[in-house]
Amino acid sequence: MLGLEIGTRSIVGTVGYLSGGKFHVLAQHSREHETRSMLDGQIHDIGKVGQTINQVKEQLEMDLNRKLTEVCIAAAGRVLRTVTTHAEQDFDEEHEVTEEDVYSLSTLGVEQAYEEFQKNNETEMKFYCVGYTPMRYYMNGYQIGNLEGHKVKNMAVDLIATFLPDDVVDGLYKAVELADLHVANLTLEPIAAIQLAIPEKFRMLNMALVDVGAGTSDISITKDGTITAYGMIPVAGDSLTDIIVQHCLVDFETAERIKRQAGDRETVEYQDIMGLTQSITAKEVEAILANHVKEMAKQVADCIRELNGEKSVSAVFVVGGGGIIPGYTEALSEELDIVKERVAIRGQEVMQSIEFENVNPRRDSLMVTPIGICLSYYAQSNNFIFVDFNGKRVKLYDNGRLSVADAAVQSDFSNEDLFPKRGQALTYLVNGKSRMVRGIEGEAAVIRVNGEPADIYSQVHNGDRVEVTPSTAGAPASMELGKLQELGEQLHVVVNGTKISLPKTASVNGQRENEFYLIKDGDDIKVQNSYTVREIAEFMDVPLGGRILVNDTPAKQSTNVYENFTLNWDVNAETTFADLEDETEEEAAKRQAAKEAAREATAAKAAEEAARRIAGQVAAENGGTAGNAGQNSGVTDGAGEGFPGLDEITVLVNKLPVTLKGKSSYVFVDVFSFIDFDLNDSRGRSIVTQLNKRRAEYMEPLTEGDIIDIYWEEDKR
Numbered sequence: 001m002l003g004l005e006i007g008t009r010s011i012v013g014t015v016g017y018l019s020g021g022k023f024h025v026l027a028q029h030s031r032e033h034e035t036r037s038m039l040d041g042q043i044h045d046i047g048k049v050g051q052t053i054n055q056v057k058e059q060l061e062m063d064l065n066r067k068l069t070e071v072c073i074a075a076a077g078r079v080l081r082t083v084t085t086h087a088e089q090d091f092d093e094e095h096e097v098t099e100e101d102v103y104s105l106s107t108l109g110v111e112q113a114y115e116e117f118q119k120n121n122e123t124e125m126k127f128y129c130v131g132y133t134p135m136r137y138y139m140n141g142y143q144i145g146n147l148e149g150h151k152v153k154n155m156a157v158d159l160i161a162t163f164l165p166d167d168v169v170d171g172l173y174k175a176v177e178l179a180d181l182h183v184a185n186l187t188l189e190p191i192a193a194i195q196l197a198i199p200e201k202f203r204m205l206n207m208a209l210v211d212v213g214a215g216t217s218d219i220s221i222t223k224d225g226t227i228t229a230y231g232m233i234p235v236a237g238d239s240l241t242d243i244i245v246q247h248c249l250v251d252f253e254t255a256e257r258i259k260r261q262a263g264d265r266e267t268v269e270y271q272d273i274m275g276l277t278q279s280i281t282a283k284e285v286e287a288i289l290a291n292h293v294k295e296m297a298k299q300v301a302d303c304i305r306e307l308n309g310e311k312s313v314s315a316v317f318v319v320g321g322g323g324i325i326p327g328y329t330e331a332l333s334e335e336l337d338i339v340k341e342r343v344a345i346r347g348q349e350v351m352q353s354i355e356f357e358n359v360n361p362r363r364d365s366l367m368v369t370p371i372g373i374c375l376s377y378y379a380q381s382n383n384f385i386f387v388d389f390n391g392k393r394v395k396l397y398d399n400g401r402l403s404v405a406d407a408a409v410q411s412d413f414s415n416e417d418l419f420p421k422r423g424q425a426l427t428y429l430v431n432g433k434s435r436m437v438r439g440i441e442g443e444a445a446v447i448r449v450n451g452e453p454a455d456i457y458s459q460v461h462n463g464d465r466v467e468v469t470p471s472t473a474g475a476p477a478s479m480e481l482g483k484l485q486e487l488g489e490q491l492h493v494v495v496n497g498t499k500i501s502l503p504k505t506a507s508v509n510g511q512r513e514n515e516f517y518l519i520k521d522g523d524d525i526k527v528q529n530s531y532t533v534r535e536i537a538e539f540m541d542v543p544l545g546g547r548i549l550v551n552d553t554p555a556k557q558s559t560n561v562y563e564n565f566t567l568n569w570d571v572n573a574e575t576t577f578a579d580l581e582d583e584t585e586e587e588a589a590k591r592q593a594a595k596e597a598a599r600e601a602t603a604a605k606a607a608e609e610a611a612r613r614i615a616g617q618v619a620a621e622n623g624g625t626a627g628n629a630g631q632n633s634g635v636t637d638g639a640g641e642g643f644p645g646l647d648e649i650t651v652l653v654n655k656l657p658v659t660l661k662g663k664s665s666y667v668f669v670d671v672f673s674f675i676d677f678d679l680n681d682s683r684g685r686s687i688v689t690q691l692n693k694r695r696a697e698y699m700e701p702l703t704e705g706d707i708i709d710i711y712w713e714e715d716k717r
Contacts, residue, residue, distance in 0.1 A: 001184070002060065003072045003374035004053065005192075006172065008038045008215035008238060009256070009321075011049075013056040014370040015064060018378045023371065024355045027063040028362055031056050036252070039215060043171045050178025057179050063358070070184040071176050072377045074192045074369070081127065081163045082230055083113040084135070088156040092438065097147045097155060103457065104419065105147075106134055107405045109159035111415045117163055127163040134159050135228060135309075160229055162188075166395070185377040190220035190230055192372035196354075197317045197346045198222055208304045208313045210332070211369060212322030214238045217300055221307045229307035233299045237322030240289050240296075247288050248280065249273050258285065263324065286326050294331045301335035315342040319368040385462035389413070396460075404447055405456040407466055417470035418445045418456055426477035428523040430484065432703055440474030481506055482515025486527040494566045495536065502531055502539060529652065529705040530560040536567060544569060560650060562657050651706045666702045677710055685712040 005012045012030040016023050033052055037045035061068055087109035095101075117127065137147045138156040147155050173183055193211045194203075203222040211218040214237045221229040237259075244255035249272045261268045262285040269279045304313060316336065318329060323345055333343040347365040354371060356363070385396050389411040396402055396410055408418060423439025446469040447454045460466060481487065490501040506527045508517060519525070534557040537544045548555050548569040561567055648661040651671070658674050660666045668691060672679075679687075689696040690709040 001072060001374050001377050002057070002068050002070065002181070003370050003372075003377070004056070004176070005189070005370040005373060006038070006043070006049065006053070006073060006175065007213055008236075009033065009213075011052050011056050012366065012370045013060050014367070014374055015060050015068070016371075016374055018375070022353050022355050023375060024357055025361060025371065027060050027358050028367070028370075029056050029059045029063070030366075031059075042168070042215075043175060046171055046175050047178065050175045053176055053181070054179035057181065069180070069182060071181040072185040072187070072373050073172055073176060073183060074187050074189040074373050074376070075164060075168060075172060080188060080230055080232065081117060081165075082160055083117045083163070084158065084160045085109055085113040085116055086156060086158050087112050088138075088154060090154050091152065094151045094153055096151050097149065099148055100457075101155070102137075102147050103405070105155060105157050106159060107409065107418075107456070108415055109134075109157050110161050110409055113159065113161035114163070114409065117161075123165075126166040162230055187373060187376040188230070189369055190218045191227065192376050193218070193319050193369045194220055194222070194227065195372035195375040196350055196368050197319050197372070199350075200225075203227075205315070206308065206313050208308070208316045210300055210304075210316060210318050210320075210323065212236050212318060212320040212328070214322065217296070217322070219300065219303050219307065221304070221313065223308075231303045231307045233296075233303055235296050235299055236320075237325070240292060240322070240325060243289060243292055244285070248278065259325075262286070263326070289325065290327060293325060293327050294335075297328060297331035298335050301332060304336065312336045312338060314338070315344075317344060317346045319346050319365045321366050323365060385460075387460050387463070388465045390466070390468055402460050403456060404449065404454060404458050404460060404466055404468070407460050408456075408468065413468065414470075418468070420444050420471050421473040423474040424476040424521075426479060426519060426521055428519050428521065428525060430486065430525045431527055431705070437477040437479050439477045442472040442474035445469060445471040479519045480515065481508065481513055481517040481519055481525070484525070484527070487515065491529070491531065491563055493531070493536070493561055493564070495540065496568055500540070502536065504528060505531075526704065529707075530562045530650070530657070533557050533559050533561060533567065536561060560657060562652055562655075564655060649702065649704045651702060651704075651708055653708045654710060660702070667699045668696050668702060668708075669698045670702070671708060671710070675710070682712070685714050687711075688713050 001015070001017060003014045003016075010030050010032040013028070014025060015027045016025040018024075031052055033048065035045070035048060037043070037048035037052075043049050057068055057071075087105060089101075089105055089108065114127075121127065134157050136158040137144050138154075138158075139147060139150050139152050140154050141156075144150065169186070172186070176183060189211060190209065194209055197209050198207060203225050206221070206223045209220050209222070215234065217233050217236045219231040219233075220227050221231075241252060241255045241259055244250070244258050245252055248255065248258065248270065250258070250270055251273070254270050258268050258270055258280065262280075262282040265282060267279050267281050268285070269277060272278050301312075304316070305311060313336070315338070316332060318332070323329070329343045329345060330340055333340040336343070345365050346368060348363040350368065351363050351371070354363075385402070387394050387396060387407050389407050390413070392411055394407055394411045396406060405418065408415070420442045422441050425439055426437040428435055445456075447456065447458070448467045449458050449460060450465050451467075454466075484506070487504050487506060489504055491504055492499060492501055494500075503515075504527055505512065506525050507513065508519070508523050508525050510524075531539070533548060533550065533555055534544065537557075544557060548557075548559075548567075550559050550561055550567055551565055552568075555567075647664050648659055649666060650657050650659045652658070653671060653675050658671065660670060660674055663670065668689070688709070688711050689698070691697075691700065691702075692707050693709075696708070
């Protein structure tokens with residue numbers, strides 16, 4: 001198999017085969033580009049790069065005396081884009097995580113990463129996901145190694161996804177096709193280098209591999225037996241050559257020669273642009289490059305930390321020609337704060353499993369990536385393949401485990417259309433509190449591969465035909481008013497000595513509705529905790545007449561009857577209901593005005609005094625002072641001032657109805673202005689204040705029908 005490293009400065013070819021667990025190298029050849037047809041790992045002139053590839057191929061064919069038709073290549077890290085994202089999934093109730101759930105979460109993360117990437121992709125290039133790696137899983141907000149089997153209400157993943165632009169792949173393909181070669185396998189340069197530089201047995205360690213080429217420094221991180229991250233900085237050997245160009249006033253080719261010869265000579269002679277013969281010592285070259293080498297090492301170290309969760313690695317292996325520059329490994333070890341022995345150039349020592357059968361073989365770090373490209377062909381099948389997805393031709397980067405879900409992502413098929421969708425949710429208010437009912441779950445997508453039933457995990461291969469009928473949304477949420485929990489309770493009253501049970505009722509948007517009313521989105525529902533006298537008579541289907549008493553007090557048909565109230569009427573009594581309604585409107589208005597005036601005169605003072613006493617009681621229980629507690633109670637001068645007639649509400653206080661009047665709104669402490677409760681009668685006891693069966697805050701708002709309990713703690717309720 002022919003492996004080509006198509007680099008910025010040169011193209012290196014290696015031909016060999018795998019046998020008996022060892023790779024046998026049959027021929028090697030390299031050739032530099034005659035012009036700068038590649039910059040920073042990117043092909044700029046496809047034709048010239050194709051010519052150089054053809055020259056390398058022809059020389060290898062001469063050495064082997066055989067025709068070469070297939071080639072393995074690698075894309076440089078410069079064209080690789082990575083996106084790290086955080087994806088979450090919630091469940092209505094505790095859910096045991098399955099393998100499918102984990103896969104669904106990862107697929108969601110890939111789709112989310114692609115969307116995030118596209119937001120910042122200002123070009124019109126099409127990018128393909130070439131792989132993803134879950135970095136961390138979370139269960140209910142806490143990090144965990146493996147989600148499967150755990151019961152969760154929320155699960156999440158930190159995931160790194162890698163993308164490759166289509167034009168880069170096409171450029172590489174076209175360049176090798178100009179040399180009459182067919183691409184048998186495409187991999188990434190960091191992956192290829194790792195094939196040789198970091199054997200499987202070392203990948204459990206947290207290590208970094210840095211491939212320092214001419215245009216880029218490609219970085220990959222290993223941990224827990226796999227590659228966990230990729231990165232790249234656009235600084236490598238050519239940036240050092242550019243410094244020599246400026247310092248020595250020479251062209252790029254001469255500067256490159258000076259850089260190389262300074263590695264094994266004490267003095268290098270050259271001609272500057274004026275045609276004058278000059279010389280420079282190896283120490284001078286090292287000195288003028290020192291600051292830039294240190295800066296290059298710092299950028300690589302920063303990238304390693306970023307890829308490795310903001311921490312250093314245990315060791316670093318360096319490959320590629322740019323890494324052999326004097327002082328580079330020492331500077332990198334210093335920047336990573338690890339001992340210099342753990343930052344090493346990998347070359348001949350990693351080629352123990354390589355058998356060189358050619359004459360004068362190269363075994364240095366420059367050959368690590370080309371040989372790794374060949375090994376990738378045997379280690380994985382990751383060429384691009386094409387599948388038909390719902391009639392659309394989709395190109396996929398074959399990592400050896402492609403599934404229907406991967407094809408769906410690449411064809412821009414929404415992840416939501418793969419999994420069942422819920423119908424529209426129903427939201428409404430009950431006594432001011434928000435409620436929601438989820439819609440019904442629909443049907444999952446119907447998937448077929450080559451006409452056979454399949455699922456999202458089914459593997460796909462080159463030429464497969466995938467048909468996906470999108471999942472459906474279930475019915476929207478629906479609920480009858482009578483299904484509310486509050487309406488399942490009953491109201492108990494005593495009528496003429498007989499205890500009866502009355503179903504609770506509710507109004508919707510101010511209108512009384514029956515139990516079969518279908519709740520609509522946005523409805524404001526208020527559950528009634530009382531019946532009027534007239535409504536009770538209608539419910540019992542009995543006539544109203546004579547004298548009517550509620551809790552032994554004369555009442556009208558509109559009088560409200562609450563839980564455990566007593567209601568009596570005598571149809572034979574001479575005093576009729578009308579006796580209570582003889583009062584003229586003018587007389588009723590005067591009587592009401594007098595009551596309101598009296599109440600206004602005492603409301604402010606009573607409310608303020610009640611708040612101060614309660615706050616003092618609470619402060620005493622907590623070891624504080626009544627003065628301090630009063631300052632924090634939220635009661636100020638004028639808090640009891642009312643606005644008669646603006647609003648009134650009825651609440652139950654210690655099981656008895658109390659009507660609050662005179663203000664536009666009410667808070668808990670206002671109740672003390674309308675009840676008979678002696679705050680001076682503590683006798684060392686603590687006051688208990690509850691609103692709707694929970695501890696009350698003194699300044700929290702009250703609404704119609706609220707249930708209030710106020711008593712001294714020693715009381716037996």
